Amino acid sequence: MKVLTEEYEQHNFYEEDKFLQKILKKYMTSDMFSYADKNLREFGQRAAGPIDERAVHTDREGQPRLERYDKYGEEVSRVWVNEGYKQTVKETYETGIVGYVHKNIPELGEKGTYTYSFAQGYLLSQAEPGFYCPVTLTMATAYLLDHYGGEELKETYLPHVLATGDMELYEGATFLTERQGGSDVGANVVEAVSIGEDYYLYGEKYFASNAGMCGVAMVLARMEDSKEGSRGLSLFLVPWEGGNIRIRRLKDKLGVRAVPSAEVEFTGAKAYLVGEADRGFYYMMEALNLSRICNAVASLGIMRRSYTEALLYADGRNAFGRRLAGFPMIQQTLQELRMKLEKETAAVFEMVQLYEKVTNGTASFEEEALNRLLIAIMKKETAEKSIEFAHEAIEMHGGNGYIEDFVTPRLLRDAQVLTVWEGTANILALELLRLINKYEAHTLFIKMLREKSTDGMEKRIDGMEERLLRFAGLEETEKELEAKSLMKDMAILFEDVIYEQL
Ligand SMILES: Cc1cc2nc3c(=O)[nH]c(=O)nc-3n(C[C@H](O)[C@H](O)[C@H](O)COP(=O)(O)OP(=O)(O)OC[C@H]3O[C@@H](n4cnc5c(N)ncnc54)[C@H](O)[C@@H]3O)c2cc1C
Known part of the structure; x- marks a missing residue:
């Protein structure tokens, strides 16, 4: 019998997928296709090789861990991830999987497309579907900021969310689910308290993927005196480093172990309103x-x-x-x-x-x-x-x-x-x-x-x-x-x- 793993190391998820190539050719302009074809060839090899290898380690021994306290006993709620995972994060965002949906690809002088980004996601998910979750969350964050963020918020955060190696990356997150309901988002009770022009969040989110890894989280919360149900929910951007966020624990999951999914408690976290109040849902x-x-x-x-x-x-x-x-x-x-x-x-x-x-x-x-x-x-x-x-x-x-x-x-x-x-x-x-x-x-x-x-x-x-x-x-x-x-x-x-x- 052939040794399958050795064989696999030489694989290239893109090159071997003639059907994907046909589809991309159909839907992309010729300039976009030549760019994508070249870059997906590289990424396809990386996904089938080192990214896949690191994914095995992350799944087995290298799962994210919560460091709740530092050595002085101070509460820090930090998430540890292994070095290989960090490398996968770096390499993947540098391909522009999120960034180039919203900003120009330097070589082309125009923006990329969702089609290109999803082709990258498809290759990535063959090796590390768990990490495609944070990528998804970052895409969603970029979408929300780009479409609904005010100018100042966009200027401060969007370039980081779209980073492709040119500046510090802020991964995203979207926190909706609370203990009393995930499907029933209208049951959300996390509160946004306003003091002057500023907002501060209080309450708990029960499934919060990419907690501790994200630079910013997009969070649904209810302002004082807002309507009941989903119509009373507003959207906030919460910088993770802003403080007053506690991770109670990381979920012990069946799969997708690469992504830290947490129970998060806001204890007065600084938050910025995105778009109009009550339109968050x-x-x-x-x-x-x-x-x-x-x-x-x-x-x-x-x-x-x-x-x-x-x-x-x-x-x-x-x-x-x-x-x-x-x-x-x-x-x-x-x-x-x-x-x-x-x-x-x-x-x-x-x-x-x-x-x-x-x-x-x-x-x-x-x-x-x-x-x-x-x-x-x-x-x-x-x-x-x-x-x-x-x-x-x-x-x-x-x-x-x-x-x-x-x-x-x-x-x-x-x-x-x-x-x-x-x-x-x-x-x-x-x-x-x-x-x-x-x-x-x-x-x-x-x-x-x-x-x-x-x-x-x-x-x-x-x-x-x-x-x-x-x-x-x-x-x-x-x-x-x-x-x-x-x-x-x-x-x-x-x-x-x-x-x-x-
Ligand atoms: C690994 C993991 C990571 C996650 N990360 C995030 C995250 O980052 N951010 C976030 O906001 N959420 C996250 N979630 C939460 C996820 O989105 C919810 O678990 C999901 O939406 C379901 O909500 P629930 O768990 O409250 O189940 P419930 O809403 O309680 O549903 C339980 C069951 O009841 C069914 N049900 C509910 N309402 C109806 C109805 N009206 N009619 C018929 N059937 C119904 C559902 O289909 C389901 O089968 C994560 C979940 C997991 C497992």
Whole structure:
């Protein structure tokens, strides 16, 4: 049997992925593509080599640790991370994975695109999906600051959030979830107390990823006398070094161990209002759409790694005197994985094109609603599939697949969170209902499918139209009960339509 790990060190996640290259070529201008192609080649090699190696260490022995007190007994709430992880952080941000979405790429004299950033995220997630969480949080922070921050706030913090090695990096964070509710953000009680022009936060956030590592956190809090529910939430930027933030503990997690996820207590932390008061929830929901795309991209990364690991193993392992890859059932599994992976990759990057329009302000109101719908169905489908792919990769390896010497157990552990954070399947189903009830997004979905489809798809689209119209007329409870299976079928049809026209 071949020694798979040694072989892997020579791999390049980008160079070997002809399908990704095809997709990027389709969606990028030729200048952008030549730049991306060159840089992704480098990053693809780094991700398959040192970043992957460091990720193993971080997951096993090098997990983040909380240093609650210093040697004099003073409370410091610092988070320790290993040196390899720090190197991965440095190298990844220097590629412009966050920065170049908002600022010019010096070589090109123009801004990069989300498409390029997500291609980087896809490669990164094949090695270190845990760290793609802080990258996602930094992207969300950059989005919020860039779109809604006042001039002074932007001037002070945005260049650091967008740093590409040119200045000190401030990673971001987004703190919404409290003990009484993550899905139900309107139940948030963290308080913003104003003294003169200044704000100070008090209260606890129960899941706060990148705590201790971030330079700034974007936090939802309630001002005194604000309305109840989500309409009374404002968005604040909190500089981590501003003090009066205590980390109670780091969560002991099943996977994504690279990212420190903490319980955080604000004890009068200095905070700066972002945008208009009481609009925080709406701003955060916009950022959540971005994070959901990142979630889909991370899912694709895990799917791709699971597929390549399964393929390599099947190629190197013998059973009953034959290579595994020669058995019909093995071939069938690999073929099914490859097809689904390609379809989902195509569908996600197609969705990203609409997102580019939404974020550069050229999308119509209808396109914005359609974009939200696609994000909801694709976040759900890709997250669920990433778990299935990791499971298949384990099975392909037989007993070895279950052993931590191989990457397969980590893939499954890391995939498992993707169905939870950034909105569970039920919460995404409620988003579908909202979009159908309020914006008739189902009709926009059908219209888009008809525009993009080839002739052979007509019958299936007719069938989906009929189903969606019937669904839109159901009672709310009936809708809720059918929504998730409907979303799955919508995702599959969307994927097939996009794949057909490639
Ligand atoms: C590793 C990790 C890191 C995280 N990092 C962050 C972070 O950095 N910042 C942050 O803000 N949050 C973070 N979270 C929190 C995460 O976003 C929430 O866990 C998630 O939104 C679910 O909220 P909850 O845990 O309160 O579950 P709940 O909201 O209590 O949900 C429990 C179950 O009930 C279901 N449910 C809830 N409401 C309904 C309904 N109306 N109809 C049907 N079903 C419903 C849900 O789908 C879920 O299955 C993190 C979570 C994890 C696991």
